[in-house]
Amino acid sequence: MLKIIIEREIKDIVSSTKFAVTFAVCVILILASFYVGAAHYNLNKQQYDASVAENLRQMEGLTEWYSVRQHKVFMPPQPLAALVTGISNDIGQTADMLAGSQVITEGSRYNEDPIFAVFRFLDLEFIFQIVLSLFAILLGYDAISGEKERGTLRLTFASNLPRRTYILGKLIGSFAALSSSLIVALGLGCLFLPMMGVPMSGDEWIRLLIIAGSGLLYFGVFLTGSLFVSAMTQRSSSSFLLLLVAWILAVMIIPRASVLTAARAVEVPSVDHIANQRSSLASQLWAESRDAMTNFKPDIDDDDPEAMMKIGSMFSQFMDSLGTIRNDQMSEFSDRINEERFNAQQIQQNLSFNLARISPSTSMKLATSNLAGTSLELTKHFRDETRAYHKVVGDFIREKTGMNPHGGMIIKINDGSEEPEPIDPSELPSFEYKPIRTATAINAALPDIGLLALFNFLFFTGAVISFGRYDVR
């Protein structure tokens, strides 16, 4: 019996023009988002390679490592980030390794190319969030009330069919029909990636698979939700209205409004405040260094013919040690205030995201961005990566020049005896950015995936229960 209902439901859906139109649109958009993502990735990769090459080229011809004034590293483009942009374009993607003792990530994509900030990206996550949910509603809103209006419900229940079987068949049938078409669309979209030469590792395929899975779960939430509402309302026009209002709230309003209200409730020290504290400490330390410098008196025998050279090197050493002390103090302080800010941000984030999770749209967004490695976590991750590399660069420069790269003072005495040789920029250890680990990403996404599954279950049960009491006349 159940099988008959499921079959009928699938046939009914697949043969309807509504299905044909909405899925044509859905497929086109999904394919478009994959295509745009792949093209965007390729372009970004080119730009990234060009930036890296130019960065090394500008060092060419210099004869001393300490005259290299800047060494920038960039966040390398990731294929998944092109599909789920998350916040990757909002945060600083560049860091200068020689700008100071602190790594500051700057230059968000949206700030540098505001054209993308105007309408933002047509990424897969966006298609999921808006289009899939809208189409789930469109296909589900009149599942029951529509049958009632057409009079078919009355006819159906003129036979000895249990209600539970009917609603179960309807739920399963519609989900099977719609999700299998979606899977086909997603599968076709995935083909674009290898076709357009986007390098995807095995891990990334797994992550993409889970992203697609979360998308389907999200679709399921809206589909079961629509059936639930349809089983509660007598007329399809009111069920559509109800669902549309719910859709607007869930997709557009709740996530934004809850983050805006909850985040303002938690006091987080502003970036300016931190910069202020740091700069006042820096100037204080610098003043101390200056005092120490003016008191520097080398203990040297005046008659020593090498005195000049010795004084020079002693002074260099002295400056170097001063610099190291300053650096250590600075970084200790920065670590502390950054830690404080980080903790406050964590509280802020938990509060506002938990509030926003009333809407399944939030869960979907958090799950997919975690999986793609473009969640808020990316800010910290990129900073950590650049910091680690900063140390590597520091060590390298120290080894090459014997000096602290951030000492701020270099004395070079050239007696003209040796012809300086140009440096070889390729000696510089390159920046090996490692994206957020797959296991970490999946772990971070799991709670939200679970939440989506829970929503599915709740609406499913809701639909079954409320249909039990539905007035089929």
Added chain:
Amino acid sequence: MINEISKQPSPMLQTNNLTKRYEDGVLALDSLTLEVNPGELFVMLGGNGAGKTTTINLFLNFIEPTSGEASINGIVTHKEPLEAKKHVAFVSENVMLYQNFTAIQNLDFFSKIGGHSDLSRDDYRDVLNRVGLAEDAHNKRLKGFSKGMRQKCGIAIAILKDAPAILLDEPTAGLDPKAGYEFIRLLDSLRSENKAILMSTHDIFRAKEIADTIAIMDSGRMIMKEPAANLADQNLEELYLQYMAGHDTKAAG
């Protein structure tokens, strides 16, 4: 009959070789000629798809005739539709009306666009009572109305327009027996107000009871037209079936 003609010199509703062939080639109406005089109640019978609704649609210029013409009060409808429609009221087959309006609000709207902006609530009440809609339903929204109640409102709208010609497309569908009876009385009183009434129906018995002229349509042709008086002593149902069968064999042969 002679007597009738002298009484009513010019027909109020008239078709002349009216033919309608739909875009898909269906010949829905084939050279129909009929006339309805003031004070005459003309009933069209005929099976589903016989062309009754098509005739009425042509009178209202909802569709253009393929050839021939329909006129109201001598005004050819597809030439001067707006002028023609001033003289006609219409009760449609299955009207939903404005679901969010009350009966009175619906009446108010339609009487206004029908050219009567001077009517008061009492007038609406009167006419609703006249068609037999229960008092307590007057100020209820149409959403909860039964088919018959909606039909009564539709009829009330037509009465309010107070036009010399009335077109009714299966007005009795969905009316309960009492309402059906009252409706017949209503038609009678409208006729006595000298209105020309063209009605399509499937209700043979009521038709016989009230009609002045009875016509049977089939496949777009009028296969019979008789003054009701001539059929008074016949079993109309039998006659109807007989005609239909005869026509069928003719068509088949």
Added chain:
Amino acid sequence: MLSTLIQKELKGIILSPKFTATFAICSILILLSVFTGIREYEAVSDQYDSATSLVEQELQDESNWGHMSTRSIRKPDPMQIFVSGLTYDIGRWSHVESTRPIKLKHSPYSDDPIFAMFRHIDFVFIFQFVLSLFAILFTFDAINGERESGMLKLVFSNSIPRAKYLIAKIIGSWLGLILPISIPILLSILLVIIMGVPMNAIHWATLATLIALSVLMFTFFISLGVAISAWTKRSSVSFLLSLVIWVMFVLIIPRASVAAAEQMVPVPRISEIESIREAYANDRWKTFYDISEERWMTSSNMNEEESEEERDRAMWDNMVLEDSLRRIVEIEIEEYEVRLLEELRQRKAGQERLAFGFSRISPSSAYQLAASGLAGTDIEMKDRFEESMSQFRSSFVDFTEKKQAESGNTGGIMISISTETGIDIKDGSDNSALDLTDIPKYEQPRRSYAQAFNSTIIDFGLLAFATLLMFVASFIGFLRYDVR
């Protein structure tokens, strides 16, 4: 007659349960958007105030005119409450110093990415995404719905001209939808006043224009819905069609056109440009140092037997020469950079023209572009600020250099190494507070109302044209509509 028809249409809308639900939602959303907008504005204003006082403090703490630097900060504008546009995407401040060009950095979103996750709600967002949807939902069955319920037959059994009926229909639904949303709009204006947002006359005028623009956009979607329903027989078809068109207009076309422009006009990243500049600068400095080294060498070698006094003079001359040469190199590098950036800007402008040109197929993006242009949160915003900051930079640098020359202080640290006294370090500062009375202050870029309005004329026109087109389409569709 017309008024009867309009009244019916109005009542039809206002009495429907659909209306009550949407009206409630719209009111809440409009008020919510303005309320959160004001709060965000207050938050960023506070941030701005503390940042500016910090900058002033920093200047006061300076003890030396040499290589003095400061920061210029973008001031929040009340219009961002209604059209946040790019305010949160673009850097809040820039360094102002002689060695580096102006570059806005630290966008609010990059500072607090939590807000970037879901972004902001503003007035324009509500209109663009929510009200446009509602407009379409109220009108998609305006004509064919009436046909389905048999109403058209009934109406046109009376002597009513079709054009009149359609005009009434459009005016009625327009009034029915506009009047109710004018209530929350008025309330939100009240909110702006009550919460003490500092709005000047230009702001009010801009806000009024913005509201007019929004109403125009809303009208477009109403007429679009009517047109669709006048060209389709069944409301289920027009329902689907209008939703698909809405998705395309509002969600897809804008984004797709930017994606297309990105591929068609590739623009190098700013980091690449900066590295190119750096390479050029390194190159220039290297030749400069090589030459100067040579000069020092020759001058010190050749004057071996001359007196110390003369050697000192030669050295002094050399130093003066070198200073002027250094200046030339600096200017050359700056010019090179200006050229590079200009080229980049040209390319970007080309990309933008293409992207926005495409996107204007959708009246919804024309609306967004016009609204942000009005509010000054458009894509030009960054250039506008950077330009005014660059002007400030040159006056600031000129001023400090002049002061520096007057004070006769070298600035920086002087280290002298001699075999007799060892190392002697002077840090050059005279440790007394500087006289900052005449120091140039950064002026926020100003836009007159006319400038703001002019930037939106194209989009205004487009929107009006599209609306007109839809009206005409509705008329043509309806005049030949089969009312059965």
